[in-house]
Amino acid sequence: MIRGLVILLLFQSLGELVSKGLSLPIPGPVAGLVFLLLFILIRKKTDTDLEMVSQGLSQHLGLLFVPAAVGVVIFVPQLADHALAIGLALLVSVAIAIGVTAGVLHWSERSRRD
Amino acid sequence: MTDLQEIWVYLSGSPLFSLVLTLVAYQLGLAAYEKTGKSPLANPVAIAILIVVGTLVAIDLPYEKYFEGAQFIHFLLGTATVSLAIPIAKGLSMLRGRVTALLLALTLGGTVSIVSAIGIGLLLDVPSALLLPMFAKSVTAPIAMGIVDGTGISPTLTAIYAVTTGILGAIMARYVLDGLRVRDWTVRGFAIGVAAHGIGTSRAFSVHPQAGAFSSLGMGIHGILGAVLLPPLLPWLTGWLKALA
Numbered sequence: 032m033i034r035g036l037v038i039l040l041l042f043q044s045l046g047e048l049v050s051k052g053l054s055l056p057i058p059g060p061v062a063g064l065v066f067l068l069l070f071i072l073i074r075k076k077t078d079t080d081l082e083m084v085s086q087g088l089s090q091h092l093g094l095l096f097v098p099a100a101v102g103v104v105i106f107v108p109q110l111a112d113h114a115l116a117i118g119l120a121l122l123v124s125v126a127i128a129i130g131v132t133a134g135v136l137h138w139s140e141r142s143r144r145d
Numbered sequence: 146m147t148d149l150q151e152i153w154v155y156l157s158g159s160p161l162f163s164l165v166l167t168l169v170a171y172q173l174g175l176a177a178y179e180k181t182g183k184s185p186l187a188n189p190v191a192i193a194i195l196i197v198v199g200t201l202v203a204i205d206l207p208y209e210k211y212f213e214g215a216q217f218i219h220f221l222l223g224t225a226t227v228s229l230a231i232p233i234a235k236g237l238s239m240l241r242g243r244v245t246a247l248l249l250a251l252t253l254g255g256t257v258s259i260v261s262a263i264g265i266g267l268l269l270d271v272p273s274a275l276l277l278p279m280f281a282k283s284v285t286a287p288i289a290m291g292i293v294d295g296t297g298i299s300p301t302l303t304a305i306y307a308v309t310t311g312i313l314g315a316i317m318a319r320y321v322l323d324g325l326r327v328r329d330w331t332v333r334g335f336a337i338g339v340a341a342h343g344i345g346t347s348r349a350f351s352v353h354p355q356a357g358a359f360s361s362l363g364m365g366i367h368g369i370l371g372a373v374l375l376p377p378l379l380p381w382l383t384g385w386l387k388a389l390a
Contacts, residue, residue, distance in 0.1 A: 036224075043227045056376035058291020060226035061369060067230035077231055085228035088221070089361055090350050092343035093190035094171045095222045096286050096311070098163075098215035099304035100190075101197045104208050106302060109275065116269035120279065121306060124262035125314040126321050128283060128340035132254030132363070133327045136335060139246040 035084030042067040163214025170196035183351055185316045190308070190344050222287035225343075229368070232361030239331075239358075247335065247366075254339045255367055258283040263386070273387050275302070280382060282306035284371035285342035285364055292375050296383070307342070314341020315348035330355040338363025 046063025049055065055062065071077050088095075103110070110117065156162050173196060174189030181187040201211055212219070240247065262279045277298045281289035286307040290300040318337045327333055334356030337345040342364040350357030 039224050039227050042230075043223050046227065056292075057372045058226075058288055058294070060223040061288055061291065061372040063223075063227040064230045064233075064365070065369065067227055068233055071230060071234040072237070077234060081228075082231055085231040088225040088228045089232065089343075089346060089357075091171075091347065092225055092285075093311075093347040094167070094193070095218055095225055096190060096304070096308045096343060097167050097171060097193050097197060098212055098219040099222075099286060099290070099301065100194050100308040101201065101211065101215070102208060102301040103194075103305050104198055104201060106305065113269075113271045113275055116266060116271050117275060117306075118309075119269065120262045120265035120271070121282070121309050122313050122317070123265055124258050124279075125283070125310050125340050126317050127261050128254045128258035129314060129318055129321045129336045130325060131257045132250045132339045133322055133325055133332050133336035135253050136246055136250035136332050137325070137327050137329070139249060140243070140332075 032080065032084055035078065035081040038078065038081050039067075039084065042070070160214030160217060163211050164217060166197055166200055166211075167193070167215050167218055170194075170200075178351075185319050185348065188312050188315055188344070188348070190315075190347070191312045194308070226285065226287045226368070229361060229365040232358055233365040236358055236362035236365075247363075250335065251339050251363060251367055251370070254336065255283060255371070258340060267389065273389075274299075276386060277383060278303040278306050280379065281371065281375060282310050283340060283342070284368045284375075286311075288368040288372050292372055292379070296376075296379050298379075298383070308344065311341045311344030314345045318345060318348070331359045334359030335363040338365075339367050342367070 042063040043060055044063075045066055046061065047059035049066075050057055050059040050062045170193040171189060174187075174192035177187045177192055178184070178189045197211075200206075201208065259280060262282065263276060266276045266279060278293065280298070281292045281303050284292070284307070286304045289303045289307045293300050293303045314337060318333070318341065322333050322336065327336070330353045334349045334353070337349045337356070338360030341348075346357060346360040346364050349360035
């Protein structure tokens with residue numbers, strides 16, 4: 032587990048260094064993701080320990096969002112007047128996005144198969 | 146009594162309290178999710194957020210104080226973003242000839258998500274300061290916060306919208322996809338990952354491993370594309386929206 036975490040943290044640091052160092056508009060962790068992806072693709076195999084840590088993190092990704100999302104408490108006064116409108120915009124847009132993504136994929140693969 | 150109070154002052158000032166509160170709230174959320182037979186309505190993240198917010202309000206603990214402790218959990222978002230490389234690498238080998246269809250679906254899905262959210266917000270007179278964070282809301286929260294960093298758009302509000310989007314997407318996905326009669330787990334997973342990123346992916350993993358893998362893939366590629374394409378467009382989009390609203 033430690034081995035996997037060390038690999039992730041090293042690539043995260045590398046990403047931050049490159050992103051900040053070259054003042055790229057891409058966030059550090061995304062740069063780190065790209066470097067790790069290239070590293071895995073070049074090595075043509077992943078590390079089982081790395082895979083285990085990654086799976087644990089992605090299964091509980093939701094937990095990691097809680098601290099930032101609780102920040103809603105400081106925005107309550109601003110949001111209160113428009114909460115319904117914002118909620119509706121988010122609700123409808125995510126439903127449309129799921130439908131369009133699935134629909135396009137479903138339809139384009141089916142039309143090619145036929 | 147004073148002893149107890151002293152202990153409380155000490156504890157609420159240490160990261161321990163925020164960490165325990167967050168983890169216990171999430172654990173309770175997970176328990177409720179399992180208990181309801183993984184009902185999409187009992188979303189563990191939504192429950193955890195409600196419990197933490199309720200507790201902070203009840204004991205009158207300011208958010209800044211809470212975040213001092215909870216930032217250790219928050220920090221792992223960056224690490225989790227890096228770890229998306231693994232499902233993407235695995236997903237790439239499963240693609241075989243699907244790349245064009247997947248990219249087309251992702252681009253269209255990502256675009257309608259932004260356009261429809263902004264469009265509805267404009268129609269309902271949401272002020273531009275509250276509307277701007279919607280541009281990055283459909284990419285995963287850590288990437289979304291990175292994208293708006295230094296643009297004058299609130300990163301906290303961006304994260305709130307991104308998380309709300311994820312929760313709503315995780316709740317709605319089953320109904321939308323069943324309605325469209327999409328049964329292929331890879332298609333279902335990919336659509337959830339693109340639209341509802343991290344929280345959708347958690348949900349997808351809990352339903353079917355293949356849906357989870359494709360959801361990670363959709364979220365990861367959407368995140369990378371968003372991080373590359375959005376920053377150069379944001380100043381232009383911000384100006385346009387401010388002129389309009």
